Amino acid sequence: MDLKPDNTPVADEEWSGPLILHVDMDAFFAAIEELDNPALRGKPVVVGADPRGGKGRGVVSTANYAARRFGIHSAMPISRAYRLCPGAQFVPPRYERYVSVSKQFHRTLAEFTPGIEALSIDEAFLDCTASIHLFGGALSLARALQKRIFEKTRLSASVGVAPNKFIAKVASDLNKPNGLTVCRPGQEAAFLAPLPVRRLWGAGPRTVRELESLGLHTIGDVAAADSTVLSTRLGSSGVRLQQLSRGQDTRRVETDWQRKSISEESTFAEDCNDPEKIDRSLCRAVDEVTRRMRAERLRAGRVQLKLRYEDFQTLLRSRSLDAPTDSFDVILRELRLLLTENLEHGRKVRLIGAGLGKLCKADDEGPEQLELIPPATDEKLQRNDQVLDDLVRRFGSRVSRAALLRPEKN
Ligand code: TTP
Ligand code: MG
Numbered sequence: 001m002d003l004k005p006d007n008t009p010v011a012d013e014e015w016s017g018p019l020i021l022h023v024d025m026d027a028f029f030a031a032i033e034e035l036d037n038p039a040l041r042g043k044p045v046v047v048g049a050d051p052r053g054g055k056g057r058g059v060v061s062t063a064n065y066a067a068r069r070f071g072i073h074s075a076m077p078i079s080r081a082y083r084l085c086p087g088a089q090f091v092p093p094r095y096e097r098y099v100s101v102s103k104q105f106h107r108t109l110a111e112f113t114p115g116i117e118a119l120s121i122d123e124a125f126l127d128c129t130a131s132i133h134l135f136g137g138a139l140s141l142a143r144a145l146q147k148r149i150f151e152k153t154r155l156s157a158s159v160g161v162a163p164n165k166f167i168a169k170v171a172s173d174l175n176k177p178n179g180l181t182v183c184r185p186g187q188e189a190a191f192l193a194p195l196p197v198r199r200l201w202g203a204g205p206r207t208v209r210e211l212e213s214l215g216l217h218t219i220g221d222v223a224a225a226d227s228t229v230l231s232t233r234l235g236s237s238g239v240r241l242q243q244l245s246r247g248q249d250t251r252r253v254e255t256d257w258q259r260k261s262i263s264e265e266s267t268f269a270e271d272c273n274d275p276e277k278i279d280r281s282l283c284r285a286v287d288e289v290t291r292r293m294r295a296e297r298l299r300a301g302r303v304q305l306k307l308r309y310e311d312f313q314t315l316l317r318s319r320s321l322d323a324p325t326d327s328f329d330v331i332l333r334e335l336r337l338l339l340t341e342n343l344e345h346g347r348k349v350r351l352i353g354a355g356l357g358k359l360c361k362a363d364d365e366g367p368e369q370l371e372l373i374p375p376a377t378d379e380k381l382q383r384n385d386q387v388l389d390d391l392v393r394r395f396g397s398r399v400s401r402a403a404l405l406r407p408e409k410n
Helices: 028-036 078-084 095-109 129-135 138-153 165-172 188-192 205-213 219-224 227-234 236-245 275-295 328-342 379-395 401-405
Strands: 020-025 045-048 060-063 089-091 116-120 123-127 157-162 180-182 262-272 298-309 314-325 349-361
Touching (some): 020 138, 020 165, 028 045, 045 078, 095 123, 116 314, 129 138, 138 157, 138 180, 157 165, 227 236, 262 275, 262 298, 275 379, 298 328, 314 349, 328 349
Antiparallel strands (some): 020 157, 045 060, 116 123, 262 349, 298 349
16 A cells, blocks of 8 residues: 555555556666676666777667766667767676576566567567456556565566556556556547657557648547548548547457467578578468468467567567458468568578468457457458468478469579
């Protein structure tokens, strides 16, 4: 129970409806370095490549908050970070250590709910709707979570507490580090209204420019905008952005993803920034997962792309399909879109993977699927897949789809 300055308890008000938390560790890699090496504490710390007196190559993985005051941030060239703060402590990354702390972090979350969607090495959504009563309220639960993460890792995390994923994610970032930001049910639109449009999910630099050219600078402006103007200028994403701006987000925490999924990933022999090679690896992974899926007579309602850059930054990006499918072509098309949206040009990739989720039996579209939407596999594509599956069964993976489509160059 929280106490006011005069020591009277602050009541943790009732929470109605879904309770979603977004948790994100603060300056994760840098905080671990400070934890392990007390001599770094209180100083600006930059984790990344060796700056070699400002002439080094490579980028910043992350910087602690003291270093961020100099303008240093993730993905910035290390030479620039050096120029901004030559006196900072530059530390090479120790990925294995970060992965082990990450596992501890994710295990700690599981003490609070089974409804966890891991987003990255230091970030997750939690659906705590069913565990509120165990903690006496949403705020108490969130505080207990922060406290427990600190006990287990000696590191701080920021938490966003909200009725849905979008707002929880926005909230966790508003008061970093060690922040706890709450948006109560019913307050969604008011909470978002003063924030700049770049906080909207899916609003990249181009969309932000487009919105600003319409005179829309805050999320509240988008919420109040004429919806026909938005959809004329931004198509279907205009409609989605307006829904988000009004605090409407019905996406569920995808807890089943790991359990009900098929995935395949491969690490490049050498880190690679050749778009053609990256695409070929993706094709191969899609070929593999779609074949496994068809062999089990399943269809996928969701696809996931996994990208790990040379500095170990790992992105998981997924999207739901209009209708479940087992088609190589449809799934490859969706994953290529995700790749185009997320691949940073020129940055070297270490690993790429494809995953399929929301699996359902091919003859049972699952309870969530709309009956009016036919499966997204047209007959010709389906026949192609069947012929190729048959060939692979008879002649092995030498005739895999990726090999046929894009023969390896000699
Ligand atoms: P973030 O959570 O984005 O950043 P952070 O934890 O360092 O800082 P914040 O307090 O703002 O959350 O990423 C988690 C870790 O992932 C980060 O510590 C280092 C790594 N990372 C990279 O290596 N490169 C990148 O470009 C980014 C964004 C992160
Ligand atoms: Mg973080």
